[in-house]
Amino acid sequence: MTTELMTFDSGVPTTLETAPHNxxxxxxxxxxxxxxxxxxxxxxxxxxxxxxxxxxxxxxxxxxxxxxxxxxxxxxxxxxxxxxxxxxxxxxxxxxxxxxxxxxxxxxxxxxxxxxxxxxxxxxxxxxxxxxxLSATATTDAETQPRKLIEAVEQQLFNLAEAGSTSRGFVSFKQALTESVETAAAAYERDGGLSGISSGLKALDEKLGGMHPSDLIILAGRPSMGKTALATNIAFDVARNYEFEEQPDGTTKTTKGGVVGFFSLEMSAEQLAMRLIADYTGIPGYMIRQGTIDATQYEEIRDAVLEIQSLPLYIDDTGGLPIGALAARARRLKRTHGLDLIIVDYLQLVTSSRNRPGDSRVQEVSEVTQNLKALAKELEVPVIALSQLSRNVESREDKKPQLSDLRESGSIEQDADVVLFVYREAYYKEREKPREDTPEYLAWQEEFRIIEKLAEVVIGKQRHGAIGTAKLAFDGARTKFSDLDERYEDGPG
Missing domain, CATH: 1.10.860.10 (DNAb Helicase; Chain A)
Structure with a gap:
């Protein structure tokens, strides 16, 4: 018996069957x-x-x-x-x-x-x-927007690229132990003993051990508390410290810092860039925006732009981005430039991909958090998602946020590996300011001076560690968080 073989090894089909096969x-x-x-x-x-x-x-x-x-x-x-x-x-x-x-x-x-x-x-x-x-749909389907087609194809291509390589199945206890020792060794070798990516803030890193791949980190706070400022600081520090090694197969392996994808659904890329320049130069952002800088400061800004323009920090400032499109763009970034950290500012501005009639806002936000957690696992990178808090905080005497304050929480608390709250007592103290011609003003002024530049990041949940509080310094003019000076380590005084 003879069997006819149809092959596509040389790029030229041997029969009418043209699909690649052997x-x-x-x-x-x-x-x-x-x-x-x-x-x-x-x-x-x-x-x-x-x-x-x-x-x-x-x-x-x-x-x-x-x-x-x-x-x-x-x-x-x-x-x-x-x-x-x-x-x-x-x-x-x-x-x-x-x-x-x-x-x-x-x-x-x-x-x-x-x-x-x-x-x-x-x-x-x-x-x-x-x-x-794609060719058939683009030709005959006039109703579907081209961007939707692109996103669908990108997801299919990413799934093809990842299929067959991510399946892991059971591993032996011996292999699991080996990987644990390798993680511990990586933590030992890193500065500060971190097993994850450093946030650039020593006090926070000590509590979290760095930001770990596959983790969904919720960064929450009331408006004007400094969520975006803290996220921007972290993004800038991670990108500025990016180092990598070439691998034998031609790929690169990040050894420090990382490539950052920043989805800014509220602020424009220009506004974020302005914050980064203020962070880097120390020149207050309001002065840069208003143009009230002198010639020396202008030179500093120009030099700063030349120094930081090549940082691996990529900003997408599309408003109202559906979660499906966000995931597709993150996959594309990883495929084309690499990706080590995703930041989403902020969670409640990401829209559901399904938009089903009758879905509540809680259901939509729950879908978003579930997809962000899945994306963190799929791309093996930490995802920081900023979130608003409900007004319940304002009605309590103690204004420190709690997990129950998460706005439209749904599954936010459940899906998150880490929940962080940004809290600045000075924000509320400033609103208690008495008239300057009253006896109470001097006492208020002294109390405000002590806490004006202090901030706390409250760890409300940590799946792999303890809860607690990281105390930081905050410079409102530069919208910058930093580690406290030594004189503040035991409390302000």
């Missing part, structure tokens, strides 16, 4: 699998029946996989009973074709390479399919 590779792999079932355990996580070009080959692999998965033998004799009446198999020689597969079997060591070839050719066919579908 039937010889499929035969060689299946023959090896039927000869030695142990091969299955090396490829089971990523090779699937749909990856085979020939549907009959896919059915043979599916049946063999099912048998091996149940602990049964899968060889030509056993499979014969499953395929006696298979019309597709009959067309290419019946069950005697199983013997042909055994004769075509690759050796044990090469079988995995044939499986990888089958998988990669399937990816090529998927790429062609996605391109054809």
């Amino acid at each position: 039937l010889e590779a499929e035969q060689a792999f299946l023959g090896a699998l039927l000869y030695d079932n142990e091969i299955f355990h090396r490829i089971a996580d990523w090779l699937k029946p749909e990856h085979f070009y020939d549907p009959v080959h896919g059915r043979i692999f599916e049946t063999a996989s099912d048998l091996i998965g149940r602990g049964s033998l899968a060889d030509a004799v056993v499979l014969k009973t499953h395929f006696d009446r298979d019309d597709g198999l009959r067309e290419i020689g019946g069950t005697t074709y199983l013997a042909v597969l055994i004769e075509s079997a690759a050796n044990n060591s090469a079988a995995t390479e044939y499986a990888r070839m089958i998988y990669e050719l399937a990816l090529r066919r998927d790429l062609i399919r996605i391109g054809d579908e």
Whole structure:
């Protein structure tokens, strides 16, 4: 019996079938699998029946996989009973074709390479399919916005790129211990003993151990409390300290700091850049905005721009961004420039992708937080999402935020790995200011002077550590948080 083989190895199709495929590779792999079932355990996580070009080959692999998965033998004799009446198999020689597969079997060591070839050719066919579908939809569907089409295709492409490489399955306790020791070693070798990315604030890093991959960090506070300022400070510090190593495969590995994607749904990219310049130069932001700077300060700003313009900090200031589009843009950034930290300012301004009638705002925000947590795990980066607090804070005598104050909380507290609250007592004290011609004014002035430049980051939840408070300094003119001077370490005085 002869079997016609249709291949696409040289880029030129040998028949009218033009989709990339290699039937010889499929035969060689299946023959090896039927000869030695142990091969299955090396490829089971990523090779699937749909990856085979020939549907009959896919059915043979599916049946063999099912048998091996149940602990049964899968060889030509056993499979014969499953395929006696298979019309597709009959067309290419019946069950005697199983013997042909055994004769075509690759050796044990090469079988995995044939499986990888089958998988990669399937990816090529998927790429062609996605391109054809995009072409057809873009041509005939006048209602769907082009941006929606782009986002859908980007997600499909990212899924293709990640499929077959992220599946991990069970790991032995020995491997888990090894990875734990490697994490501890990384923490030991980093400055300050961190296992995650440094926030640039020693007091906060000591409480959190850095910002860890796959973590969703909620940074919450009342308006004007300094949420965006703190997030901007962290983003700038991470990008400014970015260092990497070239890997043998041509990729890069971040060793310090990182590439930052900043989704600013409220402030423009220009406004954020202005804050960063104020942070870097020490020149108050209001002076830069109003143009009340002198020639020396202008030179400082110009020099600062030249020094920081190449930092790996990418800002997307699209307002009302749907969570699906946000995820697609984050995937694109990781694919094109790398990505180590995502910041979303702020959570309640991200819209739901579904927009189903009848959904409450709590349901929409819950969907957003669940998707942000999934994105953190998918891209293996920490995600910092800023969040508003409800007005309940204002009605209490003690204004320090609590988890119950999270606005439209839904699943925010549940999905978050860490919840941080920005709190500045001076914000409320300033609103108690008495008239300057009263006896109470001097006492108020002294109290306000002590707390004016103090801030706290309250850790309301930490899945992998203790709750507590990190005390920081705050410079309102520069909208900058920093570590306290030594004279403040034991409290202001």
